[in-house]
Amino acid sequence: MHWTEYFSPLLQGAWVTVQLTVYSTILGAILAFAAGVGKLSSNLLLRGISVVYIEVFRGTSLLVQLFWLYFALPVAGQALGIDLRIPPVVAGVLALSLNIGAYGAEVVRGAIQSVHQEQHEAARALNFTPRQTLTAVTIPQAVPEMMPPFGNLAVQNLKDTALVSLISLGDMTFRAEQLRNFTQDSTTIYSMLLLMYFGMALVLTLMMRTLERRVGRWRGTGA
């Protein structure tokens, strides 16, 4: 096979990689907000769940989480009498989201806590409820703080999608493995694969930087 013929399967895989990254980053962001805010809640149950979620998913390996969802969960289902088998794509997106959500939650929490107490006092003086303060005052100011670390997490997520190839999900790495098995042309294939990931990461970084700028528009320079 000529190396140009590698493009087609690799690009098919690339499309899967992109979709995985997008879905899991978005779902992960939602989880990150929920757990980040939850960890700061005065409600003990909410805080407890958030803390446990964050500690468990930050303290264990992504691959362990992925394998657990794909291999172990069905067994638990058998014992309970329900079918808990999930397709590879669901296990993949779920594991990636849960993982990035846990790391993101700490970023969200840190950003929220970085908003000055004085802002909360101003809101309280104007008689905002705590929830109104959170949504109208705190979170809009926390978001620009979160963007740089979120950018790093997004790239990390992109890299992590490669692991789903290990549960036979047809992403870029999986396709590359298939090609290698077929052609034994390891050097070319893996070099191409690495360059494709590199390219995607650079594009993603660029997108995140643009997002960062748009979100922080009200900040002006310095001040």
Added chain:
Amino acid sequence: MLFGFEWDTSGPLVFAVSILPILLVGMWVTIQATVLGFFVALVLGLLWAVLKAAPSRLISWPATVFTEFLRDTPLLVQLFFLYYVLPEFGIILPAFMTGALALGLQYSAYTSEVYRAGLEAIGPDQREAARALNLPAVRTFTHVIIPQAVPRIVPAMGNYLVSIMKDVPVLSVVTVLEMLNVGRIIGDRTFNYLIPLSMVGGLYLIMTLVASAALRLLDTRLPKQGIPLK
């Protein structure tokens, strides 16, 4: 049977207890891989940091691009690359070594940043003071810069050590018998993945918590201004 230990599938608790020693053997491999990978990351990271700081663009630029490349590509793919491509160039390493090398390479990109940031933070004032006292360059480095840089670098490096540990399971794809691999094999053979994989998760959590606590302890023991020299 694995590593000479038999497992007993008669009941869940008995099963769990019987596979614990097997998993612990896997944990030992995990720990070794972590330490070796960390060591490689420390050494290579220093190399990249020095190259990136070189005055000549011809040296610093490729180094910067290369470390960026290492940062932005998946560990799994880098591992595959080393595992399958190196033999084609005549370099044959045992799987464990390849794995540790891959870990070290990936993380060397991060450690080089830590070195750079740590050294930059100590900075020009200290160097000027040393020069005013007529200290030779090497001694400045070893006795003034480095002892002050260490407390700044240790927390970040420690975090990467824990991250490396969490990335070790990736090595299972090249047949390294670390903890996740062992758990999965037990699952393959007994059709019960739930208990082995849950235990692997639990053991990982314990390792992470212990490592983080040890790091915090080390951080409090290290004086902020630098390693005291008598």
Added chain:
Amino acid sequence: MTDTIIRFDKVVKRFGDVTVLNELDFSVQRGEKVSIIGPSGSGKSTVLRILMTLEGIEGGVVSINGEPLWHEGPDLKPASEAHLRKMRAQLGMVFQSFNLFPHMTVLRNITEAPVKVLGLSRAEAQSRANDLLELVGLTDQAAKYPHQLSGGQQQRVGIARALAMRPNILLFDEPTSALDPELVGEVLTVIAKLAEEHDLTMLLVTHEMRFAREISDRVLFFDQGRICEEGTPEELFTAPVQDRTREFLGSILKEA
């Protein structure tokens, strides 16, 4: 009308081991303009913060319009959040560091609370905001963001924002202390205008002695958590009775 609108009854406030207010007694009449002066750490800002429900109290009773602020019910249980919200609606505060919402335009800063808290429509809130912007002299800055304004302009927005909630009592916590000297005047002009044209009750913590003298009905000199001396501006500034008052005024005027 001379009814008491604010009353502090043996109020105790502690921060850890430090007792900042020790059985403080004082009252303010409706419509009065009261200035509070004194050295730092004397508890002046704390009094305002207690009124604005930003700080609680460890003893005594604070009443607004005859009703307890930090307590409710006949047996004086600690106030619930609902009670605090009800009471808080009568007060507004202007902060030393303005505390404008940086992510909102000037107009939105002023309209946000009326819309979200008072339930006004955007249009109503905007019309109210435009009137207030005219009052403080910032009509053409409505679409700007706080970081684009000078400190004096930001503080004037802060005043408009507080007024938009139509409080009965307006608290000023060292409103000009964070401003460059040349910007102090524009803010003081607005405050003076308010004092003259409105029958708002105003409590002003300030270091601007001449200003305090100009607009106040009464001046309170705070020292170490108690009122050392009080009186009309003429009484306090020209013929202080207490030595401590004399000492303080002397050192302030020496700087001026």
